Amino acid sequence: MAIDVYLGLGEGATVAQGDALWQAHAQLEPGLDALFGQAAATVQRRWGRRVPVRVWLSSALARPFLCGPLAGLRRWREVVALAEAAATEGTGLPGPCQVMIEEWPHPQPALAVAVQAQTLDAIESAARRHSLRVQSLRPWWAAALDHALSRGPDARLLAVSDGDGMTVLGGRERFDTANGYVPAPSAEQADKVLARLALTAGLQPADVVRVRLSRTAAPHDGLPFGAMEEQTLP
Incomplete structure (x- = not known):
């Protein structure tokens, strides 16, 4: 095991x-x-x-960004090379970085995750x-988002906070927002960020799901390191 x-x-x-x-x-x-x-x-x-x-x-160690759309590419290694070249600008991580990409980034951008080499x-x-x-x-935020979506599949904007930062992903069917906020914003700052993003996207408070890493609660099945405190915007 x-x-x-x-x-x-x-x-x-x-x-x-x-x-x-x-x-x-x-x-x-x-x-x-x-x-x-x-x-x-x-x-x-x-x-x-x-x-x-x-x-x-x-x-802070694994940060999301949107890759593409990238037209005219034929090989996956070309996509990865361009994504890795864009990782520092897209995430703020000092390079070089390795990048994991969810899908082919054309005709729509794809979610990518960068980690320093x-x-x-x-x-x-x-x-x-x-x-x-x-x-x-x-x-860890990817597992937390999967868990949150399994409980609330209609959520349009999801935010995961841990001790290092806050990751925000948004969209319907595919992501059109992918931001990492490092260091972690205060609760008041996080509320303002999410309220602004929700207002821009025309979302209601119930469309927003917030997840926080809890050091004191027992892990969930499929979600290690703590139960989550979930809430929508006030």
Whole structure:
């Protein structure tokens, strides 16, 4: 069974026996090393087998942007190269970045997620040191949004907040808004951002779903690291 590991800029957690074990760190790489050490210590490994881990990144480490539309391209690697070239401007992350793209970005733009290459290298290096295998790597906000949409499929604007920032995605059938706000805005600032986006899109308060990472609640099925506090705009 894979172990879930959450990684943020200043904190992280592992899930062991259904409970999230949180810890703070001053620097990313030593914190990651401690988290993977904690993950490796929670299981009895078989000789020669690496323990699988699912790594969930905070909103500061995995940032969304819209890629395209890109016309005239024929190969997926061309799309990826252009998306990676645009990642720093689209997200504010210092390059170089690696980018995951949901679909072909034409004739409509596609949702893309950028992660710094040095963050990915640090994850793989730490996994090797602790005899772990990275089974998957995703933004935590993506799992939170999936969970929110399963409960409220008519939502048009979704915001996920964690300790590092707030991720906002909006649209119907496909995303036409994808923004990351780092560092995390205050509650009052977040209300103003969402109210402005909702007003621009002509949305009602009930169309907006807000999700917050909770360090104290038990994980949901399919959503590690805490139950969510959900609310619409006031």
